[in-house]
Amino acid sequence: MRLPVKLMISGAVFMLVSIVCLLGVWGRVAALGELSEYLGMTDDFQHRLVELSWCRDRQEADRQLTELQHVFETMNGKPNLLKEIGGRYGGQGKVIQGELAVLKAAGLGVNRLQDAEKIREISDQMGELAGLAVARMLEIRSIAWRYAIVWIVIGVLLLVANGVFYWIDIHNRLKQLSLQLAKTGDEKAVYQPLNDISEVEPALKRYMESSGQRVQGHEFFLAEMSHEIRTPLNGVIGFLSNLGATTLNSQQKQYVRIIESSARSLLHVINEVLDYSKINGGKMELEDVAFDLRSLAEDRIAMAAQLGKSKGLRCSLLFPGHDPVIVRGDPNRLRQVLDNLLSNAVKFTERGEVCLEIQLGDTGGEQLVVDFAVKDSGVGIPASKLPDLFQPFKQADSSVSRKYGGTGLGLSISSSLVGLMGGKLEVWSRQGEGSRFYFMLEMAKANAAEQVRLPGSFRIALPRNELKKHCALLVDDTQTNLFLLETVCQSIGLPYRTAVNGAEAVELSMKQKFDVIFMDIQMPVMDGYTAIREIRKLPTSTMTAIIALTASAFQEDVERALAAGATGFIAKPFERNQLLMCIADALVIEPVREAIDETDTQESQDEATIRQMHNFMREQYQISLGEIKMTLAQTVADWRPLLDNLRIYAKKGNGTDTRAILHRLKGQLSSIGLPEQSEQAAMLMECLEGDKVPEQALNGIEELIRDLGRIFRQLEQDVTVVK
Numbered sequence: 001m002r003l004p005v006k007l008m009i010s011g012a013v014f015m016l017v018s019i020v021c022l023l024g025v026w027g028r029v030a031a032l033g034e035l036s037e038y039l040g041m042t043d044d045f046q047h048r049l050v051e052l053s054w055c056r057d058r059q060e061a062d063r064q065l066t067e068l069q070h071v072f073e074t075m076n077g078k079p080n081l082l083k084e085i086g087g088r089y090g091g092q093g094k095v096i097q098g099e100l101a102v103l104k105a106a107g108l109g110v111n112r113l114q115d116a117e118k119i120r121e122i123s124d125q126m127g128e129l130a131g132l133a134v135a136r137m138l139e140i141r142s143i144a145w146r147y148a149i150v151w152i153v154i155g156v157l158l159l160v161a162n163g164v165f166y167w168i169d170i171h172n173r174l175k176q177l178s179l180q181l182a183k184t185g186d187e188k189a190v191y192q193p194l195n196d197i198s199e200v201e202p203a204l205k206r207y208m209e210s211s212g213q214r215v216q217g218h219e220f221f222l223a224e225m226s227h228e229i230r231t232p233l234n235g236v237i238g239f240l241s242n243l244g245a246t247t248l249n250s251q252q253k254q255y256v257r258i259i260e261s262s263a264r265s266l267l268h269v270i271n272e273v274l275d276y277s278k279i280n281g282g283k284m285e286l287e288d289v290a291f292d293l294r295s296l297a298e299d300r301i302a303m304a305a306q307l308g309k310s311k312g313l314r315c316s317l318l319f320p321g322h323d324p325v326i327v328r329g330d331p332n333r334l335r336q337v338l339d340n341l342l343s344n345a346v347k348f349t350e351r352g353e354v355c356l357e358i359q360l361g362d363t364g365g366e367q368l369v370v371d372f373a374v375k376d377s378g379v380g381i382p383a384s385k386l387p388d389l390f391q392p393f394k395q396a397d398s399s400v401s402r403k404y405g406g407t408g409l410g411l412s413i414s415s416s417l418v419g420l421m422g423g424k425l426e427v428w429s430r431q432g433e434g435s436r437f438y439f440m441l442e443m444a445k446a447n448a449a450e451q452v453r454l455p456g457s458f459r460i461a462l463p464r465n466e467l468k469k470h471c472a473l474l475v476d477d478t479q480t481n482l483f484l485l486e487t488v489c490q491s492i493g494l495p496y497r498t499a500v501n502g503a504e505a506v507e508l509s510m511k512q513k514f515d516v517i518f519m520d521i522q523m524p525v526m527d528g529y530t531a532i533r534e535i536r537k538l539p540t541s542t543m544t545a546i547i548a549l550t551a552s553a554f555q556e557d558v559e560r561a562l563a564a565g566a567t568g569f570i571a572k573p574f575e576r577n578q579l580l581m582c583i584a585d586a587l588v589i590e591p592v593r594e595a596i597d598e599t600d601t602q603e604s605q606d607e608a609t610i611r612q613m614h615n616f617m618r619e620q621y622q623i624s625l626g627e628i629k630m631t632l633a634q635t636v637a638d639w640r641p642l643l644d645n646l647r648i649y650a651k652k653g654n655g656t657d658t659r660a661i662l663h664r665l666k667g668q669l670s671s672i673g674l675p676e677q678s679e680q681a682a683m684l685m686e687c688l689e690g691d692k693v694p695e696q697a698l699n700g701i702e703e704l705i706r707d708l709g710r711i712f713r714q715l716e717q718d719v720t721v722v723k
Helices: 003-053 058-076 079-085 087-106 113-184 197-244 250-280 293-307 331-347 383-388 398-403 410-420 479-492 502-511 528-536 555-564 576-587 605-621 625-652 655-671 675-687 695-718
Strands: 289-292 314-318 326-329 353-362 367-376 426-430 434-445 458-461 472-475 496-499 516-520 545-550 568-571 592-595
Touching (some): 289 293, 293 314, 331 367, 331 434, 458 576, 479 496, 479 576, 516 528
Antiparallel strands (some): 353 367
């Protein structure tokens, strides 16, 4: 039985005993009042008897005797008094009443001895009744004291029982706490039970120290994991960027996009785990810079539109007005939240639309109330899954991760980020109707001159003539990353030297003055922190910009590098543009931004169609990508002559054979994920007039053949066609 229940039972028993004792004492107090009143009347009666015995006037004696009878009748009129004193009172009362009646009838004579004797007898009898009343009063007081003693004893016993209950409960809690500390502590630690409350504080201190060590170990593991994974990713993404800048054919560009997308997906998973760790550890810090909210929203919906292009989704932005909206906040974290919500909306919506809606509310002061909402017409979420939707590693369905992928951290991180920004992420959803994720933020207004430049679709270029005047030192123990830095410097014309550890970097800095140094942090022989401190001691390094490079993602590493003497910090993997901007800032060179053609960064309509076919066949037939490509290769081989025959029959006006081929295409096109072309074939069949092929139908057939031919050529670049 739990402690609160025991205390409730104990309290109920004490209240019941208190009521019984109170009622008992209350009844005895009432009886004491009756008896006290009776004793007063007895004294009055005896006083009147004394006056009567000394009375010598017959009339006065009669009057006094009448009053005595009246007083005695008043005494006899109290039933509770008779009950308290008992039966003896009734007998004595009748005798006194009879004696008074005799005196009244005979009349009192002057100096009559017998009358004085009668009065004396009555007085003695009244004295006996008074004695009975006094004895009863003492008895009642004794009973009242017994009730009080019983109440006190039971109260003390219950108090002792409650103390025992508390002691047992505390002992059990100490035992449970001991077990929990033993389970959550060091596995090699010996279980030590806590026997006293005074032992709790030292035990908790030991636990906090052990917990702190585990947290430090956890952070160390994450830092090492980040370094070991981000370091090779830096080489992959960096060289993909270099490869993309070379002359490639369409198939090679597609391969580069696929590899880069896979690398960035892996980086996204790593960043999610690290963000989750930072949020849980209370180490997530937000920026406070000015930026254009409208521009950020337009970029995000453009990204969503690109993701939903293969599905034919309509992605729209509802944002009142047309002027820039400059606010202060963390644009990167807000972008992260919106990207997660929009990508989820596109992922779980097969047809219909995805909408980003932003409403502004002016408070009249320096604050702006901004309502964000991401709506979709997708599959929706069951009501039973909504309460756990923002929990880490939770997804609405266990099949979601198998079908769509993902760690289950995105919504949890987004919810935490919105909370850090002062809002609350909420959701409305109905299965089969879609979902709506929404939150509200209060953002400070800012001036256009204060806003930072958000990354866009541009390529950074630096003037070679300016770069030739400077020299850089590249320091990294990983040959891949060092080679990547070399290729960037070679491509922009920046002279450089290399070192593979901090000791070599210090030695080179003693021999030569460098304008910018890119220093890796985790290296053998001498780490980057020590190398930076040693270089800063040199008189020639006062004007040298030192950029720390590390695959760690923790703010402590940034602060430690800056404290050592670094002037900047780049986390791996870094973008080529990011590295060039860092060089421009370090060497005080004005960069040139060149717009990137969208065809270089976005997939074509035919490439999107091929990807749509792959996705359709994977979900429809549950087959691998290799099997899909083999099937499509055979389809291309079979349909080449079929399309040639369709053109020939249509030009000859052979409506029967033309309809037969269109009918065959209608079914087969839908089976490989080309619903639009299948509908086009069905519409052309309806345009045929008997055995004739009208001019309108002939033009439509030529257009269909051109579309399919273009798709086939794209497939031929992706698969090997067996002829």
